[in-house]
Amino acid sequence: MLEKIEITQRFNFKKLNKHYECFIIDLLSKKAYFNINEMIYPDQFYEGNYSLENPCDPILSDLKSRVLSKIYDIDESDCELFGKEFEKLNLFDGFKSEGFSYFEKLENIYSCNINLYYSNDYQEYSIKNNFPKDWLKFNELLIKLVKFDVLNISNLENIITNLFFNIKQDGIYDKQNNKLELTGLEFGHYEVFPYDTPHPSVMIDFENNTIEGYFEKENADFSILFDLLEKYGVYEWIFESYQNKSLNYDSPELDGYDWYLELVFNNSIIWTIIGHNEYPDTYLCLAREIKELTNLDLLEMETISDDEIELFKYYGKLKLS
Structure with missing residues (x-):
């Protein structure tokens, strides 16, 4: 009973x-x-x-x-x-x-x-x-x-969970298979110790075509960014299928860095992932392409140790193969 x-x-x-x-x-x-x-x-x-x-x-x-x-x-x-x-x-x-x-x-x-x-x-x-x-x-x-x-x-x-939405490599869909519109993005990356106040590094308003934060731009063309989000399966980062490195290895860093990525759809529907000294398998791949586009390390890949980078190279390549 x-x-x-x-x-x-x-x-x-x-x-x-x-x-x-x-x-x-x-x-x-x-x-x-x-x-x-x-x-x-x-x-x-x-x-x-x-x-x-x-x-x-x-x-x-x-x-x-x-x-x-x-x-x-x-x-x-x-x-x-x-x-x-x-x-x-x-x-x-x-x-x-x-x-x-x-x-x-x-x-x-x-x-x-x-x-x-x-x-x-x-x-x-x-x-x-x-x-x-x-x-x-x-x-x-x-x-x-x-x-x-x-x-x-x-x-x-x-x-955004699978309760009311379908999460696919090319975006987020409702249960009637209507694709949601990505209207906002916010990324933050900050040091855990000494304690750094959580703050955004990059904020994108897709409706007004603006980027603010460490990199600023008006009248931006986001077609390349949309392609990168799809290419590296960012919408699916919340699934364990994109977290193989995390599941198999623990970072040797006790403090390190925290980060978050928030995607907003239709101005009110939220997708979020938060990392504690850990990243999805294709994070480094995305970070490198973003750096090539902007000449800035916006995703802070230089804070990742060399040993960890080698692991992310392996799991990123494995995921994309």
């Missing part, structure tokens, strides 16, 4: 803006509540004239406002009905749990861990990009039980 469910969700946005929450449904005590370890870091804005709104701001605001100290009392009949409907759903049948650790060298914008406590069993599942096929039905069961959007479905509609 199912006795308790723990739902832990993590949101990682640019500039160390994070939100962690854990919601517990205890069917034995007939109560539900947040058991929260929440970390919100103040945003550090670029000291310039970058005028694009931050699409993560309304999501962060909503996430913070929804976490309450309230105890949700659940009727015994509702507990029994939820338990039966959950078992009938077979939510995780055929689902392959994704890898998870409490310290991720490469972090996606969203992850969720589900812990299921049974009277004679315990099950744990990790979700990053791939979701069980009846995830939305599961959320409907939760809404019926506690009367709010436990799984943050309304926020996930504006976050």
